Amino acid sequence: MSALEKYENDPRTPCRYGEKCYQKSVEHRNKFKHPPKKLKRKFHQQNNPSKKIKLDDDTQSSPANSPQDNSTQLEEAKKKECISPSGSEAEDDKVEQNAPASSNDTEDTDLGEVRKNEVISSSGSETEDDKIEQKAPTSSKDITKDSSVDLKDVKKRECISPSGSEGDDIDQKESTSEHTNDNENVPFDPKLFIKSRFLVDLPNDFYQFWEFCKQLKPTDPSNALKSVNLELVGPFDVLAGKFKRVKRPPEDYLRHWRFYYDTPELLTVLKGDDSTGYHIGYFYDSPNEPPQVLVSNHGTKDGVFTKMGDNIFAAVCSYLGELQQSGDPFKKMHVGKFLTQLKTKAQKLHLSTSAHSEKIKKRGNKIVAKTFNKIGLVVPYARKTQLGYRELAMGDKDLMVLLNKLNKASPEQKNKYLADLQPVLTFANIALDECDFGTGVKLGWELLFHGIDSLNATIAQFLGNSNRLLGREAFAKIAEAHMNNRKKGCDLSIL
Structure with missing residues (x-):
């Protein structure tokens, strides 16, 4: 065939x-x-x-x-x-x-x-x-x-996609849309924006305080408390519509109004006197849980945090109470009026105006270690097995003295003090390997408290690694972004 x-x-x-x-x-x-x-x-x-x-x-x-x-x-x-x-x-x-x-x-x-x-x-x-x-x-x-x-x-x-893959081009368009909110058909959601940029959720009292300030000054709520030298900043800038057309790298948002001594757990929401760098912010023990306390700090002076209350109304009341005792007659003229309005509003919202509420006391019972910044460290800790935290290789007093010397040392003396500090760093790394993750957080805080710029990379390493091991990725990213561009002064807005 x-x-x-x-x-x-x-x-x-x-x-x-x-x-x-x-x-x-x-x-x-x-x-x-x-x-x-x-x-x-x-x-x-x-x-x-x-x-x-x-x-x-x-x-x-x-x-x-x-x-x-x-x-x-x-x-x-x-x-x-x-x-x-x-x-x-x-x-x-x-x-x-x-x-x-x-x-x-x-x-x-x-x-x-x-x-x-x-x-x-x-x-x-x-x-x-x-x-x-x-x-x-x-x-x-x-x-x-x-x-x-x-x-x-x-x-x-x-x-x-002439300069890359089509997928990259789509990602870039989505990123631009997120930053600029160009699609007018999609309403701008402040809560989602805050979560995506600042990596934490704000409690209800934050939004209630914004509504309160809108009643005080509808045309400019951010400056409703200007007469008592307070300005609403940070995530309040989102509610004010200042971020709707802003396109910045993700790290920049994490540095927005982040002062020199701020730990990654602190999110600034109120700014005061620039001469001292006074600011008030929410302090989070975990990025996945609501904050239990607000603290204040003088960012150009030191790294000490002062507890102000468990909600922003209480924090402002504490600030106004301190202002009444300052002796400035011009400021005293406005304090009484604001205090009355604040307490009345807080009472209607069933919010405490005390600087030492039950929430803050309960948090105090969870503290596993004292810290130089006075806020106290809260991390998961099993008391029976003593797993989760161990003391540093050097006591607090000796470490304070050593870091003060290192901060003031001449270039010739620094190597000697760094050699004395090395065993503390090594011991903390061993603690991380053995699941005592809180030790790395405490060491990072203590180094950050002293403002030694040559240790910024070390701070980022300990806070980054420790928080990731604790499941606190947001704090790790914030610490790394902050230490990568740590600034002094009060010109800290990215807008």
């Missing part, structure tokens, strides 16, 4: 590509029948009567283009497609016909034309050939090696 008879009597489905079939897999060859070599030209003409077929002789006799020429043709094709994305198919066909023949298989020369006919006809259901066809290489390097790639599809993808 001749090859022609064998082919005609073969019950399998004829391959749609005929002589131009580029599939080499055994599974494909077994599933579809292919014409004998002597019948290739005849079979192809019967299946493609309307197309001009390039002769094998012409393909073989045409000089092969060099890789450099291939790359040049590809770049020109991409430029034309990017300049005129709505160009005619004739131009695309021209580019496809100019594609170099594959050095491995000259029968792949007209595959682009065959596939174009399939798209135009679009008859029949998707077969295994269609699925395999979609896996064609897409990079420019692959195109110069194999002319069977559909240049039209590749060019369109590269025009969509």
Whole structure:
């Protein structure tokens, strides 16, 4: 029986590509029948009567283009497609016909034309050939090696994302949309924005205080307390609409109104006298739990934190109470009025105005170690197994003396004091390895308290590693962002 008879009597489905079939897999060859070599030209003409077929002789006799020429043709094709994305198919066909023949298989020369006919006809259901066809290489390097790639599809993808992948371009658009809120159909959600930028949730009293300030000064709530030298800052800037058109790197938001001695657990919400760097903020023991206390600090003086209350109304009441005793007659004129309004509002909201509420007392019972900043360390600790925290290798008094000396030391003396500090650092690292994660947090706080800039990287390391081991990723990111660009003074807004 001749090859022609064998082919005609073969019950399998004829391959749609005929002589131009580029599939080499055994599974494909077994599933579809292919014409004998002597019948290739005849079979192809019967299946493609309307197309001009390039002769094998012409393909073989045409000089092969060099890789450099291939790359040049590809770049020109991409430029034309990017300049005129709505160009005619004739131009695309021209580019496809100019594609170099594959050095491995000259029968792949007209595959682009065959596939174009399939798209135009679009008859029949998707077969295994269609699925395999979609896996064609897409990079420019692959195109110069194999002319069977559909240049039209590749060019369109590269025009969509000329400087990177399409996925990167989409991520960039989403990031821009998040920062600028350009989509007017999507309402701006302050709570979601605060969570995504500052990495913590604000309690209800924060938003209630904003409404209170809007009643005091509807046109400018941020300066409703200006007469008593307080300004609403930090996440209040989000409620004031100051961030709607802002596009900044994520780390910048974590440094917004973050003062020199602030630990990552502190989020500033009120700013006072710039001469001392006075500010008030929520103090979080965990980024996943509501804050139990607000504290104040003089950012240009030291790192001591003062407890002000368990809600912002109580914190401002404590501030005004201190202001009444300051002896400044001009400020005293406004204090009494604000105090009355604050206490009345807090009473309606069932909020405490005491600086030593039950919440703060309960937090005090959870403290596992005293700290230089006076706030106390709260970390998970198993008292029976004593797992979660251990004391530093040096007592608090000795460590305070050593760090004070290091802070004031000349360049020649610093190496000596750093050598004395090294055992403390080593011991803390061992504690982290043995699951006493609170030890690393305490050491990071104590170093941060002294304001030794040469230790900023060490502070970031201990606070970053310890908080991650505690499952407090937000605090780790805040500490690293702060220590990477730690600033003194009061010019700390990113707006």
